[in-house]
Amino acid sequence: KIPDATIKRLSLYNKQLRRLVDENIDIVRSKELADLLSLTSTQVRKDLSYFGKFGRRKKGYDVKLLLSSLCKILGVASDNRIALFGAGNLGRALLGYKGFSERGFCIEAIFDADPEKIGKNFFGKICMPVSDAEKILGEKDIKIAIIAVPDDAVDSVVDIVVRSGVKSILNFTPRRLQVNNDVMVRSVDFTDKLEQLSYFSRHPMDN
Amino acid sequence: KIPDATIKRLSLYNKQLRRLVDENIDIVRSKELADLLSLTSTQVRKDLSYFGKFGRRKKGYDVKLLLSSLCKILGVASDNRIALFGAGNLGRALLGYKGFSERGFCIEAIFDADPEKIGKNFFGKICMPVSDAEKILGEKDIKIAIIAVPDDAVDSVVDIVVRSGVKSILNFTPRRLQVNNDVMVRSVDFTDKLEQLSYFSRHPMDN
Ligand SMILES: NC(=O)c1ccc[n+]([C@@H]2O[C@H](COP(=O)([O-])OP(=O)(O)OC[C@H]3O[C@@H](n4cnc5c(N)ncnc54)[C@H](O)[C@@H]3O)[C@@H](O)[C@H]2O)c1
Numbered sequence: 005k006i007p008d009a010t011i012k013r014l015s016l017y018n019k020q021l022r023r024l025v026d027e028n029i030d031i032v033r034s035k036e037l038a039d040l041l042s043l044t045s046t047q048v049r050k051d052l053s054y055f056g057k058f059g060r061r062k063k064g065y066d067v068k069l070l071l072s073s074l075c076k077i078l079g080v081a082s083d084n085r086i087a088l089f090g091a092g093n094l095g096r097a098l099l100g101y102k103g104f105s106e107r108g109f110c111i112e113a114i115f116d117a118d119p120e121k122i123g124k125n126f127f128g129k130i131c132m133p134v135s136d137a138e139k140i141l142g143e144k145d146i147k148i149a150i151i152a153v154p155d156d157a158v159d160s161v162v163d164i165v166v167r168s169g170v171k172s173i174l175n176f177t178p179r180r181l182q183v184n185n186d187v188m189v190r191s192v193d194f195t196d197k198l199e200q201l202s203y204f205s206r207h208p209m210d211n
Numbered sequence: 212k213i214p215d216a217t218i219k220r221l222s223l224y225n226k227q228l229r230r231l232v233d234e235n236i237d238i239v240r241s242k243e244l245a246d247l248l249s250l251t252s253t254q255v256r257k258d259l260s261y262f263g264k265f266g267r268r269k270k271g272y273d274v275k276l277l278l279s280s281l282c283k284i285l286g287v288a289s290d291n292r293i294a295l296f297g298a299g300n301l302g303r304a305l306l307g308y309k310g311f312s313e314r315g316f317c318i319e320a321i322f323d324a325d326p327e328k329i330g331k332n333f334f335g336k337i338c339m340p341v342s343d344a345e346k347i348l349g350e351k352d353i354k355i356a357i358i359a360v361p362d363d364a365v366d367s368v369v370d371i372v373v374r375s376g377v378k379s380i381l382n383f384t385p386r387r388l389q390v391n392n393d394v395m396v397r398s399v400d401f402t403d404k405l406e407q408l409s410y411f412s413r414h415p416m417d418n
């Protein structure tokens with residue numbers, strides 16, 4: 005079993021390798037990659053060893069080759085089809101964000117419960133009633149659901165998502181979702197980052 | 212120097228202790244707290260040891276006492292005054308989020324460059340022109356700036372924030388901010404979480 009922390013670091017390697025490609029750097033040693041990310045080179049080599057043999061020890065890693073291998077491992081080499089629940093402020097900010105499509109994530113379907121929003125066009129996609137969701141999620145082969153609805157609507161939306169067979173959920177609401185073990189939930193909470201900033205603003209020496 | 216990973220875990224302990232208070236639990240052992248967060252009890256004890264002596268070895272920690280100590284350490288015991296740059300979709304979702312004020316973060320000032328938004332009332336706060344920001348940040352003793360503006364406006368906003376003496380920035384834009392060492396930046400990127408979900412949707416056994 006691969007540690008969760010290793011999977012999280014794969015995203016870091018992915019982002020850093022993309023920057024190196026932008027800077028026309030063809031080869032990177034594990035020590036250089038580690039320094040760029042404030043990690044140890046042992047950690048980098050150990051993480052990558054879970055997934056196979058990359059680069060030759062004395063020569064370093066081929067940046068483009070490693071990037072494309074990591075994209076395949078993360079499953080972002082091909083498009084990931086996403087459904088968004090909630091076309092409110094947060095939902096619309098996610099729809100308008102170009103960073104998603106650049107990394108292989110496409111919001112294919114939008115659902116809301118508000119009659120004012122249903123039928124409207126948001127960034128080229130028509131908002132559908134949440135009552136149609138179960139049928140549509142199957143038809144469009146949706147892999148990931150993003151939940152950006154108010155607290156009181158979360159449980160009913162999670163039921164729809166799980167019943168339709170979607171196994172991955174990105175949750176923006178502050179509620180802890182109760183789901184079976186075979187459903188993977190990642191929650192977003194900006195408040196943790198604010199707490200870290202608050203700590204450092206009072207203890208500048210620890211920065 | 213306290214490791215960055217320890218500060219990140221303080222937010223996790225904070226959130227978990229809050230839940231225990233809601234569940235009327237008065238005492239928690241390091242092993243119980245560790246299990247709730249998929250950590251080792253050694254890790255929990257080591258993290259807390261940086262900040263002093265909490266709880267007696269055989270008895271466990273007093274939940275309310277530990278929570279209030281952590282709040283003081285994180286600096287969230289008293290209000291943190293925040294300025295928000297960008298009253299667009301994301302900015303308005305942050306303004307409407309009750310989770311911030313519950314944890315001691317108050318958005319005191321909002322700035323935008325769009326004449327349609329300046330002077331408007333968003334959740335009880337009047338949006339001000341970004342040209343007034345440098346004067347206002349000092350007057351209102353702002354500690355943290357949240358940046359939710361488009362890519363092309365980031366550099367000018369960061370200049371204003373740094374010139375006015377604010378040392379902590381929460382960055383939502385995909386750009387890496389170039390700042391001096393004494394300014395702390397935390398960036399938010401939902402795409403990392405999407406990549407982890409994408410990985411697990413292809414390797415369910417690793418969940
Ligand atoms: N994690 C964080 O730090 C953070 C920050 C901001 C917002 N949030 C959370 O994100 C969520 C959305 O925030 P927002 O500002 O966009 O709220 P919003 O009220 O602007 O949008 C919510 C949308 O959900 C829709 N909706 C309601 N019930 C629904 C249902 N059953 N099915 C589908 N859609 C439904 C509403 O019609 C509305 O369009 C909230 O839960 C909020 O707490 C979290």
Ligand SMILES: NC(=O)c1ccc[n+]([C@@H]2O[C@H](COP(=O)([O-])OP(=O)(O)OC[C@H]3O[C@@H](n4cnc5c(N)ncnc54)[C@H](O)[C@@H]3O)[C@@H](O)[C@H]2O)c1
Pocket residue numbers: 096097098100101102103296297298299300301302322323324325328341358359360361362364367368383384385399400401402
């Ligand atoms: N990290 C992520 O995963 C993620 C997700 C969504 C959005 N974003 C980012 O967040 C940012 C905001 O997104 P959005 O959807 O709210 O965009 P938006 O266009 O709706 O809002 C941007 C706001 O910034 C204002 N603005 C422009 N120049 C300004 C300046 N110089 N000073 C102050 N305000 C200024 C605009 O008038 C507008 O109101 C973007 O950079 C976007 O890339 C990131």
